[in-house]
Amino acid sequence: MDLYRSCFLFPVWVRHMDDPIRDQRVSIRGLATVFGLAVRAGPQLLVPYGLAVVSQAAIPVTVAWLTKLALDRVAGGGSLTGVIVGFAVTALVAAVLPACERFLKNELERRIALLAQDRLFEVVERFVGIKRFEDPHFLDRLSLAHQSGGMTPGLVVSGVLAVARGLVTVTGFIGALMAVSRWLAVAVLAAAIPALLAEWQLSRKRAALMWRIGPLERREIFYRLLLTSVEAAKEIRLFGTGSYFRHRMSAERRSADAERRGMDVRELAVQVALGFISAAVTVACLGWTLLAAGQGRVTVGDVALLAGAVAGVQATVVLLINELMMAHQQLLAFSHYLAVTRSVPDLVVAAQPLKAGPLRTGIEFRGVWFRYSPDHPWALKDLSFTIPAGMSVALIGRNGAGKSTLVKLLCRLYDPDRGTILWDGIDVRDLDPASLRRRIGTVFQDYMQYDLTAAENIGIGDLGSDRQAIERAAARAGVHERLASLPSGYDTPLTRIFFGLSDGDGDGVVLSGGQWQRLALARALLRDQADLLVLDEPSSGLDAVAEVEIHTALRTHRSGLTSLLISHRLSAVRDADLLIVLEEGEVVERGDHSSLLAAKGVYARLFTLQANGYQDSSS
Ligand SMILES: Nc1ncnc2c1ncn2[C@@H]1O[C@H](COP(=O)(O)OP(=O)(O)OP(=O)(O)O)[C@@H](O)[C@H]1O
Numbered sequence: 001m002d003l004y005r006s007c008f009l010f011p012v013w014v015r016h017m018d019d020p021i022r023d024q025r026v027s028i029r030g031l032a033t034v035f036g037l038a039v040r041a042g043p044q045l046l047v048p049y050g051l052a053v054v055s056q057a058a059i060p061v062t063v064a065w066l067t068k069l070a071l072d073r074v075a076g077g078g079s080l081t082g083v084i085v086g087f088a089v090t091a092l093v094a095a096v097l098p099a100c101e102r103f104l105k106n107e108l109e110r111r112i113a114l115l116a117q118d119r120l121f122e123v124v125e126r127f128v129g130i131k132r133f134e135d136p137h138f139l140d141r142l143s144l145a146h147q148s149g150g151m152t153p154g155l156v157v158s159g160v161l162a163v164a165r166g167l168v169t170v171t172g173f174i175g176a177l178m179a180v181s182r183w184l185a186v187a188v189l190a191a192a193i194p195a196l197l198a199e200w201q202l203s204r205k206r207a208a209l210m211w212r213i214g215p216l217e218r219r220e221i222f223y224r225l226l227l228t229s230v231e232a233a234k235e236i237r238l239f240g241t242g243s244y245f246r247h248r249m250s251a252e253r254r255s256a257d258a259e260r261r262g263m264d265v266r267e268l269a270v271q272v273a274l275g276f277i278s279a280a281v282t283v284a285c286l287g288w289t290l291l292a293a294g295q296g297r298v299t300v301g302d303v304a305l306l307a308g309a310v311a312g313v314q315a316t317v318v319l320l321i322n323e324l325m326m327a328h329q330q331l332l333a334f335s336h337y338l339a340v341t342r343s344v345p346d347l348v349v350a351a352q353p354l355k356a357g358p359l360r361t362g363i364e365f366r367g368v369w370f371r372y373s374p375d376h377p378w379a380l381k382d383l384s385f386t387i388p389a390g391m392s393v394a395l396i397g398r399n400g401a402g403k404s405t406l407v408k409l410l411c412r413l414y415d416p417d418r419g420t421i422l423w424d425g426i427d428v429r430d431l432d433p434a435s436l437r438r439r440i441g442t443v444f445q446d447y448m449q450y451d452l453t454a455a456e457n458i459g460i461g462d463l464g465s466d467r468q469a470i471e472r473a474a475a476r477a478g479v480h481e482r483l484a485s486l487p488s489g490y491d492t493p494l495t496r497i498f499f500g501l502s503d504g505d506g507d508g509v510v511l512s513g514g515q516w517q518r519l520a521l522a523r524a525l526l527r528d529q530a531d532l533l534v535l536d537e538p539s540s541g542l543d544a545v546a547e548v549e550i551h552t553a554l555r556t557h558r559s560g561l562t563s564l565l566i567s568h569r570l571s572a573v574r575d576a577d578l579l580i581v582l583e584e585g586e587v588v589e590r591g592d593h594s595s596l597l598a599a600k601g602v603y604a605r606l607f608t609l610q611a612n613g614y615q616d617s618s619s
Helices: 002-008 010-018 020-041 043-056 058-076 081-125 136-180 182-228 230-239 242-294 300-341 403-410 433-438 454-462 467-476 480-484 513-525 544-558 593-599 602-618
Strands: 362-370 380-388 392-397 418-423 440-443 532-536 562-566 578-583 586-591
Touching: 020 043, 020 081, 020 136, 020 300, 043 058, 043 081, 043 136, 058 081, 058 136, 058 300, 081 136, 081 300, 136 182, 136 300, 182 230, 182 242, 182 300, 230 242, 242 300, 362 403, 380 403, 380 418, 380 562, 380 578, 380 586, 392 403, 403 532, 403 562, 433 440, 440 513, 454 467, 454 513, 467 480, 467 513, 480 513, 513 532, 513 544, 578 593, 578 602, 586 593, 586 602, 593 602
Parallel strands: 392 562, 392 578, 440 532, 532 562
Antiparallel strands: 362 380, 362 418, 578 586
């Protein structure tokens, strides 16, 4: 369902708009971080960008002022040379500055987004365990943090500079008007107040609308992804549910559109009303100015300046409010980025962690209790057993018995709630997690299939391994011949994602489930220096012949190595030195195959059941 998760995330942040004090704190902290990022990303860009933005503010005021001068000189018969030069310079600046601004803006935004993304994933990488990645709230937040981290800083910097530009423009116009008439300047400024209030209200309503239609949009996206996903394509065709989902998708869109239409109508009404107010103010001011011009109290140029200033102030105020609201909303979304980058570690690492040494005596689980959260039942209950160095230990148990959970604790992806896990007598919590993991080669039940080449898929098991080592591991896992026969051998991409891109990588290939499983095994076997091999269901996707081959190869590889093996196929694990049977998170039996069979307990029952199944099918 990961595919669909993203569609449930979008407007979570709007929720915070209900709390103005929190909003303010978040915005101020966000603003400081955004400008911190901008300064670090490109100080040499930020200053010229700011200058380019703000200096453009002077252009409309200069044009209005030059127009006034030109008209006054025409009326009074003065020289126009200075005015013409002024117009030429202003026109040149007006033509060149926006292009420079765009270039600087794009470059700065790219650098900030890269830096923000890098910081975010640096923090994510520092999480030692996986608890956070199984928490849907955290995943939602991470996705939003990524979204806003890439977009918000650039938008906020541009928004703040645009506000500065707007303020300079308004101040310039008001200053120019003051030169003509003080009360006219006050009247024009006062006339902008209704526009300011109305736009502010509209912006808040727009944010509330986004919040209201968020669920509708998420559902629409959900149906759209469903209709285009490869996972769902089979069932949609088999059950004939395509038009059912399409109608649902359209219905969601129609509902959201109805809400949007309502908002558009409201905006239209407000804009028309503001238009009337603006026209009335303009007419009143112009009327007064024309009257004053008729009486010789003001010049023709003053009339032109006034007309330009009234329109300029009103338009700039609207832009200003929009930029402010947009920056505010972006800063609220940015709170997710701040939350993730400031989150505390998921597992505590010792201040001076020890390096995990080669396994000499064994790994001991001592009174280990674990549950995924206080709301969940105990997955492991008072587990105590030892995996002696150099021995193979098999874990057996029905679905949900706690086998994979135990492996996750052993690799320190979680910490026990009670009890300890000891590596040669040292609590794994005192060890450096990376050094511990370098000593363990693991194949998880839900291993990864990377959309990379075959060589990379194996090489990831031990970065820096050469091709020979990779091929050796593949051979041990019984997949060398298959990989060597691919169109570009080990360099063949194991994916359809790059299919047809003809970038020299060749076409991608899709492996079967069992072949992927062998590949995952090769990845674990690549770690020659690993002391412990953990195989969680290494042969569940293999055919019978392959299973025998793999187990023979593994037995050779395992000799002298400590291994922990999990399998539901008891034939695959019966040769282990020690078999541990788990039931509902507790150890219920332990011993070797023959002693457990003789004990006639859980293991004996499971083994007989499977053996009988094979006998029945053969007969
Ligand atoms: N991430 C998780 N969050 C919450 N509960 C979980 C999580 N993973 C496993 N569990 C629960 O913990 C218990 C043990 O699960 P675990 O996967 O360890 O069993 P298992 O023995 O490996 O089962 P299987 O043989 O089916 O792989 C189960 O009840 C399971 O529902």
